[in-house]
Amino acid sequence: MNRPQAWSNCDEDIKSFITTLTEKIKNEIGNNLVGIYLHGSLAMGSYYRPKSDIDIIVVVDHRLENETARCVGIAIALQSKKRPTIGDIELSIITKEVAKQVPVPTPYELHFGTEWTEKILNNEVDYSKELTDSDLPSHLTYVLQRGICLYGQPIQDVFGEYPWQSFIDSVMYDLEWILDEENILESPYYSILNISRVFQLVTENIQKVHSKDEGGEWGLLHLPKKFHPLIQQALDVYRSPKIVSEEERKTGGREWNSSKLLAFRDYAREKLLTL
Helix, strand or coil, rough: CCEECHHCCCHHHHHHHHHHHHHHHHHHHHHHEEEEECCCHHHHCCCCCCCCEEEEEEEEECCCCCHHHHHHHHHHHHHHCCCCCCCEEEEEEEEEEHHHHHHCCEECCCCEEEHHHHHHHCCCCCCCCCCCCCCHHHHHHHHHHHHHHEEEEEEEHHHCCCHHHHHHHHHHHHHHHHHHHHHHCCHHHHHHHHHHHHHHHHHHHCCCCHHHHHHHHHHHHCCHHHHHHHHHHHHHHCCCCCCCCCCCCCCCCCCCCCCHHHHHHHHHHHHCCCC
Protein backbone atom coordinates (compact mmCIF):
# COMPACT_ATOMS: atom_id res chain seq x y z
CA MET A 1 0.00 0.00 0.00
CA ASN A 2 1.27 3.44 -0.94
CA ARG A 3 0.46 5.16 2.34
CA PRO A 4 0.40 8.95 2.63
CA GLN A 5 3.52 9.92 4.53
CA ALA A 6 4.33 12.78 6.85
CA TRP A 7 7.74 13.85 8.17
CA SER A 8 6.97 12.20 11.49
CA ASN A 9 6.34 8.77 9.96
CA CYS A 10 8.10 8.77 6.60
CA ASP A 11 10.23 5.87 5.39
CA GLU A 12 13.63 5.68 7.05
CA ASP A 13 15.56 6.09 3.79
CA ILE A 14 13.66 9.30 3.00
CA LYS A 15 14.25 10.69 6.49
CA SER A 16 17.94 9.77 6.34
CA PHE A 17 18.27 11.38 2.90
CA ILE A 18 16.74 14.67 4.11
CA THR A 19 18.75 14.63 7.35
CA THR A 20 21.97 14.21 5.36
CA LEU A 21 20.91 16.99 2.97
CA THR A 22 20.27 19.26 5.95
CA GLU A 23 23.72 18.56 7.37
CA LYS A 24 25.40 19.27 4.03
CA ILE A 25 23.59 22.62 3.74
CA LYS A 26 24.54 23.52 7.32
CA ASN A 27 28.19 22.69 6.65
CA GLU A 28 28.34 24.79 3.47
CA ILE A 29 26.48 27.87 4.72
CA GLY A 30 27.81 27.93 8.28
CA ASN A 31 26.95 30.84 10.55
CA ASN A 32 24.97 32.59 7.83
CA LEU A 33 22.24 29.94 8.09
CA VAL A 34 18.99 30.99 9.78
CA GLY A 35 17.00 27.80 9.21
CA ILE A 36 15.89 24.96 6.96
CA TYR A 37 12.16 24.39 6.50
CA LEU A 38 10.12 21.58 4.99
CA HIS A 39 6.86 22.38 3.19
CA GLY A 40 4.65 20.71 0.60
CA SER A 41 3.24 17.21 0.74
CA LEU A 42 5.72 15.71 3.24
CA ALA A 43 4.99 18.51 5.71
CA MET A 44 1.21 18.15 5.22
CA GLY A 45 1.01 14.37 5.51
CA SER A 46 0.19 13.68 1.86
CA TYR A 47 3.56 12.58 0.51
CA TYR A 48 3.25 9.63 -1.89
CA ARG A 49 6.60 8.01 -2.52
CA PRO A 50 6.31 7.26 -6.27
CA LYS A 51 5.02 10.73 -7.17
CA SER A 52 5.92 13.45 -4.67
CA ASP A 53 8.87 15.82 -4.52
CA ILE A 54 10.66 17.02 -1.38
CA ASP A 55 10.02 20.76 -0.92
CA ILE A 56 12.45 22.82 1.15
CA ILE A 57 13.06 26.50 1.85
CA VAL A 58 16.44 27.57 3.26
CA VAL A 59 16.77 30.97 4.90
CA VAL A 60 20.08 32.79 5.31
CA ASP A 61 20.90 35.90 7.33
CA HIS A 62 22.47 37.78 4.42
CA ARG A 63 23.08 37.23 0.74
CA LEU A 64 25.30 34.36 -0.32
CA GLU A 65 28.65 35.09 -1.88
CA ASN A 66 28.93 33.62 -5.37
CA GLU A 67 31.44 30.94 -4.36
CA THR A 68 29.36 29.90 -1.37
CA ALA A 69 26.26 29.63 -3.58
CA ARG A 70 28.23 27.49 -6.03
CA CYS A 71 29.44 25.14 -3.30
CA VAL A 72 25.94 24.84 -1.79
CA GLY A 73 24.47 24.12 -5.22
CA ILE A 74 27.02 21.38 -5.88
CA ALA A 75 26.40 19.79 -2.46
CA ILE A 76 22.64 19.71 -3.11
CA ALA A 77 23.05 18.38 -6.66
CA LEU A 78 25.36 15.57 -5.53
CA GLN A 79 22.98 14.64 -2.72
CA SER A 80 20.08 14.70 -5.18
CA LYS A 81 21.78 11.98 -7.22
CA LYS A 82 21.64 9.74 -4.12
CA ARG A 83 17.91 10.22 -3.53
CA PRO A 84 15.94 7.02 -2.85
CA THR A 85 12.88 8.22 -4.79
CA ILE A 86 11.97 9.35 -8.31
CA GLY A 87 10.73 12.69 -7.01
CA ASP A 88 13.55 15.17 -6.55
CA ILE A 89 14.44 18.00 -4.20
CA GLU A 90 12.67 21.30 -4.92
CA LEU A 91 14.59 23.89 -2.92
CA SER A 92 15.05 27.64 -2.77
CA ILE A 93 17.43 29.71 -0.64
CA ILE A 94 16.26 33.19 0.37
CA THR A 95 17.42 35.84 2.81
CA LYS A 96 15.64 36.48 6.11
CA GLU A 97 14.58 39.89 4.79
CA VAL A 98 12.78 38.22 1.88
CA ALA A 99 11.23 35.62 4.20
CA LYS A 100 9.85 38.33 6.48
CA GLN A 101 8.72 40.91 3.92
CA VAL A 102 7.91 38.66 0.89
CA PRO A 103 8.53 41.36 -1.73
CA VAL A 104 7.09 40.97 -5.21
CA PRO A 105 8.89 40.06 -7.39
CA THR A 106 10.47 37.68 -4.89
CA PRO A 107 14.25 37.22 -5.16
CA TYR A 108 16.17 34.09 -4.28
CA GLU A 109 19.83 33.26 -3.74
CA LEU A 110 19.74 29.79 -5.26
CA HIS A 111 17.12 27.44 -6.64
CA PHE A 112 17.36 23.70 -7.13
CA GLY A 113 15.15 21.25 -8.99
CA THR A 114 15.66 18.30 -11.32
CA GLU A 115 16.40 20.52 -14.31
CA TRP A 116 19.19 22.27 -12.39
CA THR A 117 21.35 19.26 -11.51
CA GLU A 118 23.50 19.07 -14.62
CA LYS A 119 23.66 22.86 -15.01
CA ILE A 120 25.08 23.15 -11.51
CA LEU A 121 27.51 20.25 -11.85
CA ASN A 122 28.67 21.52 -15.27
CA ASN A 123 29.28 25.00 -13.79
CA GLU A 124 26.70 26.57 -16.11
CA VAL A 125 24.96 28.69 -13.46
CA ASP A 126 25.75 32.39 -13.07
CA TYR A 127 25.41 33.02 -9.34
CA SER A 128 25.98 36.76 -9.72
CA LYS A 129 22.57 37.28 -11.36
CA GLU A 130 19.67 38.53 -9.27
CA LEU A 131 16.72 36.24 -10.05
CA THR A 132 13.11 36.13 -8.88
CA ASP A 133 10.48 33.39 -8.67
CA SER A 134 6.73 34.06 -8.95
CA ASP A 135 5.98 30.80 -7.10
CA LEU A 136 7.93 31.76 -3.97
CA PRO A 137 5.17 33.79 -2.24
CA SER A 138 2.88 30.76 -2.50
CA HIS A 139 5.58 28.45 -1.13
CA LEU A 140 6.28 30.80 1.77
CA THR A 141 2.60 30.87 2.68
CA TYR A 142 2.66 27.06 2.87
CA VAL A 143 5.74 27.21 5.09
CA LEU A 144 4.12 29.73 7.42
CA GLN A 145 0.83 27.83 7.73
CA ARG A 146 1.89 24.18 7.53
CA GLY A 147 5.66 23.97 7.30
CA ILE A 148 8.09 22.11 9.58
CA CYS A 149 11.36 23.47 10.91
CA LEU A 150 14.13 20.96 10.19
CA TYR A 151 16.82 23.17 11.67
CA GLY A 152 17.18 26.68 13.06
CA GLN A 153 14.85 29.43 14.20
CA PRO A 154 11.10 28.81 14.60
CA ILE A 155 8.89 29.41 11.57
CA GLN A 156 6.80 32.12 13.26
CA ASP A 157 9.97 34.10 14.01
CA VAL A 158 11.31 33.94 10.46
CA PHE A 159 8.41 34.14 8.00
CA GLY A 160 6.10 37.10 7.52
CA GLU A 161 2.42 36.98 6.63
CA TYR A 162 1.88 37.36 2.90
CA PRO A 163 -1.37 39.18 1.97
CA TRP A 164 -4.00 36.55 1.27
CA GLN A 165 -5.23 38.18 -1.92
CA SER A 166 -1.67 38.26 -3.20
CA PHE A 167 -1.39 34.54 -2.39
CA ILE A 168 -4.58 33.90 -4.36
CA ASP A 169 -3.18 35.97 -7.26
CA SER A 170 -0.08 33.76 -7.24
CA VAL A 171 -2.21 30.61 -7.23
CA MET A 172 -4.37 31.94 -10.06
CA TYR A 173 -1.27 32.72 -12.10
CA ASP A 174 -0.29 29.04 -11.94
CA LEU A 175 -3.89 28.04 -12.68
CA GLU A 176 -3.90 30.11 -15.85
CA TRP A 177 -1.14 27.91 -17.27
CA ILE A 178 -3.07 24.75 -16.39
CA LEU A 179 -6.19 26.10 -18.11
CA ASP A 180 -4.38 27.51 -21.13
CA GLU A 181 -4.73 25.72 -24.46
CA GLU A 182 -4.54 21.94 -23.86
CA ASN A 183 -1.95 21.96 -21.07
CA ILE A 184 -4.23 19.83 -18.89
CA LEU A 185 -3.52 16.92 -21.26
CA GLU A 186 0.21 17.19 -20.52
CA SER A 187 -0.04 16.58 -16.77
CA PRO A 188 -3.56 15.31 -16.04
CA TYR A 189 -3.59 14.26 -12.40
CA TYR A 190 -1.49 17.23 -11.29
CA SER A 191 -3.84 19.59 -13.14
CA ILE A 192 -7.05 18.00 -11.88
CA LEU A 193 -5.97 18.03 -8.24
CA ASN A 194 -4.67 21.59 -8.47
CA ILE A 195 -7.89 22.80 -10.09
CA SER A 196 -9.85 21.13 -7.30
CA ARG A 197 -7.58 22.73 -4.72
CA VAL A 198 -8.14 26.19 -6.21
CA PHE A 199 -11.90 25.65 -6.11
CA GLN A 200 -11.52 24.76 -2.43
CA LEU A 201 -9.42 27.86 -1.72
CA VAL A 202 -11.80 30.35 -3.33
CA THR A 203 -15.00 28.65 -2.15
CA GLU A 204 -14.13 28.18 1.53
CA ASN A 205 -12.52 31.61 1.82
CA ILE A 206 -11.03 30.81 5.22
CA GLN A 207 -7.45 31.74 4.32
CA LYS A 208 -6.08 28.23 4.78
CA VAL A 209 -3.80 26.37 2.38
CA HIS A 210 -4.47 22.80 1.26
CA SER A 211 -2.60 19.85 -0.24
CA LYS A 212 -3.43 18.36 -3.65
CA ASP A 213 -4.75 15.31 -1.78
CA GLU A 214 -7.11 17.47 0.26
CA GLY A 215 -8.18 19.38 -2.83
CA GLY A 216 -9.14 16.16 -4.59
CA GLU A 217 -11.15 14.94 -1.62
CA TRP A 218 -12.92 18.31 -1.45
CA GLY A 219 -13.69 18.08 -5.16
CA LEU A 220 -15.42 14.72 -4.71
CA LEU A 221 -17.71 16.32 -2.14
CA HIS A 222 -18.42 19.68 -3.75
CA LEU A 223 -17.79 19.70 -7.51
CA PRO A 224 -20.40 18.42 -10.03
CA LYS A 225 -20.88 14.65 -9.97
CA LYS A 226 -20.09 14.29 -13.66
CA PHE A 227 -16.48 15.15 -12.82
CA HIS A 228 -16.17 12.77 -9.86
CA PRO A 229 -14.81 9.79 -11.88
CA LEU A 230 -12.09 12.04 -13.31
CA ILE A 231 -11.17 13.45 -9.89
CA GLN A 232 -11.17 9.94 -8.40
CA GLN A 233 -8.88 8.74 -11.18
CA ALA A 234 -6.51 11.63 -10.42
CA LEU A 235 -6.46 10.70 -6.73
CA ASP A 236 -5.97 7.01 -7.56
CA VAL A 237 -3.01 7.81 -9.83
CA TYR A 238 -1.51 10.20 -7.28
CA ARG A 239 -1.81 7.62 -4.53
CA SER A 240 -0.84 4.60 -6.63
CA PRO A 241 2.11 2.50 -5.42
CA LYS A 242 3.11 1.93 -9.04
CA ILE A 243 6.66 3.06 -9.71
CA VAL A 244 6.77 5.12 -12.89
CA SER A 245 9.65 6.53 -14.90
CA GLU A 246 10.47 10.22 -14.91
CA GLU A 247 8.84 10.45 -18.35
CA GLU A 248 5.62 8.86 -17.04
CA ARG A 249 5.32 11.00 -13.91
CA LYS A 250 3.06 13.58 -15.56
CA THR A 251 0.48 10.99 -16.59
CA GLY A 252 1.13 8.45 -13.84
CA GLY A 253 1.61 5.86 -16.57
CA ARG A 254 -2.16 5.81 -17.17
CA GLU A 255 -4.42 6.51 -20.14
CA TRP A 256 -6.67 9.58 -19.83
CA ASN A 257 -9.84 10.57 -21.66
CA SER A 258 -8.96 13.78 -23.48
CA SER A 259 -12.54 14.95 -23.95
CA LYS A 260 -13.31 14.58 -20.23
CA LEU A 261 -10.13 16.44 -19.30
CA LEU A 262 -10.98 19.30 -21.64
CA ALA A 263 -14.54 19.42 -20.31
CA PHE A 264 -13.17 19.82 -16.77
CA ARG A 265 -10.80 22.50 -18.05
CA ASP A 266 -13.71 24.37 -19.65
CA TYR A 267 -15.76 24.17 -16.45
CA ALA A 268 -12.85 25.55 -14.43
CA ARG A 269 -12.28 28.31 -16.99
CA GLU A 270 -15.89 29.41 -16.71
CA LYS A 271 -16.07 29.32 -12.91
CA LEU A 272 -12.57 30.33 -11.81
CA LEU A 273 -11.17 32.73 -14.39
CA THR A 274 -14.14 35.06 -14.02
CA LEU A 275 -13.62 35.59 -10.28
